[in-house]
Amino acid sequence: xxxxILSLLAFSVLFFAxxxxxxxxxxxxxxxxxxxxxxxxxxxxxxxxVVLTTPDEVAxxxxxxxxxxxxxxxxxxxxxxxxxxxxxxxxxIRYWSAGSVxxxxxxxxxxxxxxxxxxxPNADGTYPVPDASNPFSYPxxxxxxxxxxxxxxxxxxxxxxxxxxxxxxxxxxxxxxxxYNVDATIEPYHVAKTSLxxxxxxxxxxxxxxxxxxxxxxxxxxAFINEKVNEAAWYKQWAGAAVASDxxxxxxxxxxxxxxxxxxxxxxxMKNAIGSKxxxxxxxxxxxxxxxxxxxSLESPRRPGMLMMFGxxxxxxxxxxxxxxxxxVPPPSVNSDAFKAELEEVKREADPSxxxxxxxxxxxxxxxxxxTPPGHWNVFAFEEIYNAGQxxxxxxxxxxxxxxxxxxxxxxxxETKYYYMVPRPSQMDPSIKTLTGLPNFPAYTSGHxxxxxxxxxxxxxxxPSKAATFNAWADEASLSRLYGGIHYRMDCEAGLLCGxxxxxxxxxxxxxxxxx
Amino acid sequence: MNFRTTLSLLLLLGGFGxxxxxxxxxxxxxxxxxxxxxxCAGAFYTHEAWDEYWxxxxxxTNGTIGTVTTQNVMLGxxxxxxxxxxxxxxxxxxxxxxxxxTLAGQSGIQDLTLGLKYNVVAFNGLxxxxxxxAVAGGSLPLTDYVADFLPMSIGLQSKTLFxxxxxxxAAENNLTFLLSGTYTxxxxxxxxxxxxYTTEQIYSNEVEMPDAAQLYFRGGYYSFxxxxxxxxSHNMTLGxxxxxxxxxxxxxNNMDVTRVGVEAFYRLPFLGDLxxxxxxxxxxxxxNMGKSLGWTLGLTKFINFNKD
Numbered sequence: 001x002x003x004x005i006l007s008l009l010a011f012s013v014l015f016f017a018x019x020x021x022x023x024x025x026x027x028x029x030x031x032x033x034x035x036x037x038x039x040x041x042x043x044x045x046x047x048x049x050v051v052l053t054t055p056d057e058v059a060x061x062x063x064x065x066x067x068x069x070x071x072x073x074x075x076x077x078x079x080x081x082x083x084x085x086x087x088x089x090x091x092x093i094r095y096w097s098a099g100s101v102x103x104x105x106x107x108x109x110x111x112x113x114x115x116x117x118x119x120x121p122n123a124d125g126t127y128p129v130p131d132a133s134n135p136f137s138y139p140x141x142x143x144x145x146x147x148x149x150x151x152x153x154x155x156x157x158x159x160x161x162x163x164x165x166x167x168x169x170x171x172x173x174x175x176x177x178x179x180y181n182v183d184a185t186i187e188p189y190h191v192a193k194t195s196l197x198x199x200x201x202x203x204x205x206x207x208x209x210x211x212x213x214x215x216x217x218x219x220x221x222x223a224f225i226n227e228k229v230n231e232a233a234w235y236k237q238w239a240g241a242a243v244a245s246d247x248x249x250x251x252x253x254x255x256x257x258x259x260x261x262x263x264x265x266x267x268x269x270m271k272n273a274i275g276s277k278x279x280x281x282x283x284x285x286x287x288x289x290x291x292x293x294x295x296x297s298l299e300s301p302r303r304p305g306m307l308m309m310f311g312x313x314x315x316x317x318x319x320x321x322x323x324x325x326x327x328x329v330p331p332p333s334v335n336s337d338a339f340k341a342e343l344e345e346v347k348r349e350a351d352p353s354x355x356x357x358x359x360x361x362x363x364x365x366x367x368x369x370x371x372t373p374p375g376h377w378n379v380f381a382f383e384e385i386y387n388a389g390q391x392x393x394x395x396x397x398x399x400x401x402x403x404x405x406x407x408x409x410x411x412x413x414x415e416t417k418y419y420y421m422v423p424r425p426s427q428m429d430p431s432i433k434t435l436t437g438l439p440n441f442p443a444y445t446s447g448h449x450x451x452x453x454x455x456x457x458x459x460x461x462x463x464p465s466k467a468a469t470f471n472a473w474a475d476e477a478s479l480s481r482l483y484g485g486i487h488y489r490m491d492c493e494a495g496l497l498c499g500x501x502x503x504x505x506x507x508x509x510x511x512x513x514x515x516x
Numbered sequence: 517m518n519f520r521t522t523l524s525l526l527l528l529l530g531g532f533g534x535x536x537x538x539x540x541x542x543x544x545x546x547x548x549x550x551x552x553x554x555x556c557a558g559a560f561y562t563h564e565a566w567d568e569y570w571x572x573x574x575x576x577t578n579g580t581i582g583t584v585t586t587q588n589v590m591l592g593x594x595x596x597x598x599x600x601x602x603x604x605x606x607x608x609x610x611x612x613x614x615x616x617x618t619l620a621g622q623s624g625i626q627d628l629t630l631g632l633k634y635n636v637v638a639f640n641g642l643x644x645x646x647x648x649x650a651v652a653g654g655s656l657p658l659t660d661y662v663a664d665f666l667p668m669s670i671g672l673q674s675k676t677l678f679x680x681x682x683x684x685x686a687a688e689n690n691l692t693f694l695l696s697g698t699y700t701x702x703x704x705x706x707x708x709x710x711x712x713y714t715t716e717q718i719y720s721n722e723v724e725m726p727d728a729a730q731l732y733f734r735g736g737y738y739s740f741x742x743x744x745x746x747x748x749s750h751n752m753t754l755g756x757x758x759x760x761x762x763x764x765x766x767x768x769n770n771m772d773v774t775r776v777g778v779e780a781f782y783r784l785p786f787l788g789d790l791x792x793x794x795x796x797x798x799x800x801x802x803x804n805m806g807k808s809l810g811w812t813l814g815l816t817k818f819i820n821f822n823k824d
Binding site for chain 1: 720
């Protein structure tokens with residue numbers, strides 16, 4: 001009897017010890033070191049911009065002199081703000097001090113994951129379409145699927161990059177020092193002291209660009225974006241590392257440059273990318289006329305193919321007239337022995353009892369409700385840029401190179417998919433079951449493979465010591481789709497090759513943009 | 517005697533895959549004790565299916581999943597350490613399939629559940645025998661199955677510890693009822709991804725698993741030869757988030773489920789009192805769970821280790 005009471009007691013102790021365990025999962029990037037770049041890239045004002053023709057295309061008025069009464073008043077106000085920092089402000093400063101470009105990239109991934117949900121079918125078997133002019137009603141705009149998000153990452157990155165090159169131009173031109181370099185009694189909170197001129201403020205430039213671009217890309221989250229813009233633009237003023245006019249000049253510059261980038265977005269063909277039933281019918285009939293089996297949706301009810309005209313969106317790094325030379329070679333006919341061998345291989349490889357393959361499938365799946373494969377490669381870029389302590393302008397440049405290339409990868413891959421209309425393995429053999437969700441568009445070529453080879457090629461150029469690792473990751477990401485039972489090996493291999501070509505276009509640009 | 521407990525455990529294995537949280541919580545619910553050195557061994561088959569599920573609080577169908585079926589075979593042992601202290605151990609083999617779409621079914625040995633049941637106090641009252649009992653136990657996954665592939669996953673990979681209080685009443689005329697409340701601690705789990713979205717983007721392969729609780733009632737007729745009872749249970753996840761519109765389910769969703777059922781048994785006198793039991797239950801309310809119909813068939817047998 002006593003023994004039993006003791007064992008119950010022992011259990012109770014164990015129970016409460018277990019319950020006292022810290023279960024909070026905060027994740028890896030909640031706390032980061034404050035950015036203190038090895039190089040300020042002071043010559044970045046002459047780097048080659050993407051949309052801007054010249055870095056002074058948007059004018060920034062000359063700032064007041066540091067000895068002027070106007071500046072001294074701003075300085076005094078700043079010192080007062082610094083002396084009265086709230087805990088909430090300190091938390092915001094610690095968050096953003098890791099670097100505005102890094103943090104906006106992280107916010108982009110959050111927004112993509114939040115909006116990466118396909119619309120649920122209507123009761124009559126049709127599917128509703130998200131409407132940018134009515135973003136709050138279901139289905140919320142946008143459906144941030146892989147092509148949409150590749151494009152979103154690209155525009156957000158390009159706007160930040162062009163705005164920062166312009167910002168660096170004016171920093172050099174006006175050369176107004178940061179407040180702590182004007183008044184040695186100022187000890188900024190948490191932000192590293194540097195020699196970089198603070199007018200216009202780089203964080204406000206990026207925040208202005210994000211304001212214009214993200215509100216257009218994710219209009220249902222305007223309130224959240226506004227709040228983040230306000231924090232990002234002003235945290236250095238609170239921290240004693242900028243004065244108010246540094247911030248307002250930066251915000252204005254960022255917004256104006258981004259407006260020019262947004263004009264490109266409005267006319268890049270995205271509004272036609274969704275396609276239509278008649279377009280899908282004609283794509284299908286074209287390959288059927290060649291004696292092939294066309295891809296059809298395996299969802300029930302059948303969902304229109306995802307962004308069937310995304311292949312016609314305007315690329316950044318290649319001339320769309322050359323699409324024929326970029327498009328991968330034709331796949332074997334579905335009636336050929338070569339195709340049958342591909343199909344049999346999928347059936348062999350998609351093995352739910354192989355735990356290591358399952359791990360690979362799920363590690364790289366980046367499907368519904370995630371930041372997508374382009375987002376995954378942004379995480380890798382984020383880690384390298386953070387570890388290297390790159391300046392804001394170099395960080396923006398590297399994200400722009402990566403994300404322009406991945407948007408172009410999406411364009412080339414989607415053009416290929418809807419050109420050949422190759423059915424998924426499960427369409428050709430319904431006994432093939434998949435270890436991850438089956439994407440609703442044709443198989444050839446694999447988007448994951450194309451994105452990953454592009455990402456690995458660009459990042460391998462930017463961070464050469466890790467090139468072999470990036471390539472190994474791209475290969476694994478590519479194979480994950482074969483193991484998942486949703487792609488043939490030919491989709492993966494052709495996707496990798498095409499992705500390397502597209503990545504090469506970004507590398508060519510990187511070599512000549514003045515930053516290397 | 518005691519395997520009608522296990523039965524009610526099995527009822528709750530369904531939903532999006534099966535739930536160690538609920539299975540662990542549901543085991544050892546019986547008010548009845550094995551005598552010292554008696555062993556009860558049981559084998560059970562359970563079938564559960566749903567074609568509607570709650571996406572958050574919205575009840576819907578999904579043509580690309582169709583009907584999801586979860587089946588399991590479970591083996592269990594219940595041993596009387598003393599007349600007042602019983603030990604139970606059980607483990608199921610689970611397999612899943614979807615009738616539409618392409619998602620591959622999963623299969624494997626799921627979690628081991630261990631528990632001790634102690635008869636704290638018993639007294640005569642209300643024309644019968646009342647008792648207050650305490651149960652303590654836990655579960656742990658026996659294999660490295662994939663938890664982050666709902667609704668096809670066979671379990672959630674969480675290790676659990678649970679504590680339960682039981683109030684049991686058995687009348688002279690064989691009417692009986694039981695009420696119990698359970699609290700289950702659940703450990704965090706690790707998934708194959710390095711980042712995932714809940715209501716925010718989390719950069720970790722660790723998933724915070726909220727604890728769970730259960731209320732359970734059963735009542736009806738119980739004799740040595742046969743029994744028939746109504747059951748009702750309400751399982752709650754104490755936290756977690758809702759499945760978003762058209763999203764996939766996730767292990768740390770806020771899963772709630774209310775079920776009602778009937779179960780019955782008969783001991784076959786011509787087969788040495790081999791017990792045959794059956795059970796059926798219907799999910800009547802839920803959140804982030806399948807609206808399932810489940811049934812179980814089982815056999816149990818006593819073995820007496822006392823030297824007579």
